[in-house]
Amino acid sequence: xxxxxxxxxxxxxxxxxxxxxxxxxxxxxxxxxxxxxxxxxxxxxxxxxxxxxxxxxxxxxxxxxxxxxxxxxxxxxxxxxxxxxxxxxxxxxxxxxxxxxxxxxxxxxxxxxx
Amino acid sequence: xxxxxxxxxxxxxxxxxxxxxxxxxxxxxxxxxxxxxxxxxxxxxxxxxxxxxxxxxxxxxxxxxxxxxxxxxxxxxxxxxxxxxxxxxxxxxxxxxxxxxxxxxxxxxxxxxx
Numbered sequence: 772x773x774x775x776x777x778x779x780x781x782x783x784x785x786x787x788x789x790x791x792x793x794x795x796x797x798x799x800x801x802x803x804x805x806x807x808x809x810x811x812x813x814x815x816x817x818x819x820x821x822x823x824x825x826x827x828x829x830x831x832x833x834x835x836x837x838x839x840x841x842x843x844x845x846x847x848x849x850x851x852x853x854x855x856x857x858x859x860x861x862x863x864x865x866x867x868x869x870x871x872x873x874x875x876x877x878x879x880x881x882x883x884x885x
Numbered sequence: 886x887x888x889x890x891x892x893x894x895x896x897x898x899x900x901x902x903x904x905x906x907x908x909x910x911x912x913x914x915x916x917x918x919x920x921x922x923x924x925x926x927x928x929x930x931x932x933x934x935x936x937x938x939x940x941x942x943x944x945x946x947x948x949x950x951x952x953x954x955x956x957x958x959x960x961x962x963x964x965x966x967x968x969x970x971x972x973x974x975x976x977x978x979x980x981x982x983x984x985x986x987x988x989x990x991x992x993x994x995x996x997x998x999x
Contacts, residue, residue: 772915779895779977779979781893781941781981783929783931783941785953787989789910792991793901813917815897815937815939815975816939817897817931817932817933817938818930818931818933819930819931819933819941820934823929823930823931824931825929825930825931825939825941825980827895827897827931827939831907838935845934848916853987853989857987857989858986858988858989859986859988859989860961860986860987861929861983861984861985861986862984862985862986863893863981863983863985863986864981864984865893865980865981866979866982867895867977867978867979867983868978868979868980869974869977869978870975870977870978871977872917872973872974872976873971873973873974873975873976874972874973875901875967875972875973879964
């Protein structure tokens with residue numbers, strides 16, 4: 772990740788639970804496609820067993836965010852999302868102003884601190 | 886949620902998997918405590934089986950974000966997070982500049998659109 776500022780697209784969703792609806796394959800494809808776009812910085816995603824999912828993609832500029840939104844294949848996925856996959860979602864575009872990262876330093880000996 | 890702009894605290898984490906480490910109770914307590922703070926607007930959270938979690942809290946102002954960071958009980962949780970619970974985390978503060986919400990309108994008859 773570069774220094775701030777950069778941009779986050781926060782997608783929070785509640786899935787419908789329809790077997791065989793092609794969601795998993797399209798989600799994988801969208802992640803692969805996002806990674807190929809100009810200005811892509813990173814992606815974080817979590818979906819819990821209750822069906823609530825959060826996916827955040829990070830971008831260099833608002834123009835990059837707009838271009839990803841208008842990507843032809845992504846537009847198809849957005850349409851299917853509305854028609855098939857989601858009960859609810861919220862989409863937010865945010866400017867990241869501060870960022871901090873922590874990595875545990877003693878992963879090889881987790882009990883040594885006690 | 887109010888109109889934009891407002892602020893998002895994006896917490897992405899990778900858990901250590903230690904049984905009986907008190908994580909669940911503290912996470913619940915932090916959510917309860919956040920909801921009582923001035924300027925709190927909402928919270929979204931998802932943790933997937935791989936141990937990756939994303940929690941986003943939303944706040945009216947940067948001052949509200951700073952006050953929540955310095956909350957005494959929250960400071961204890963932050964310390965335990967570094968010492969016990971997380972292999973890795975990233976914390977970002979972002980200004981939400983655009984927001985859109987979608988709610989499916991035909992939940993009672995999901996096949997009617999075809």
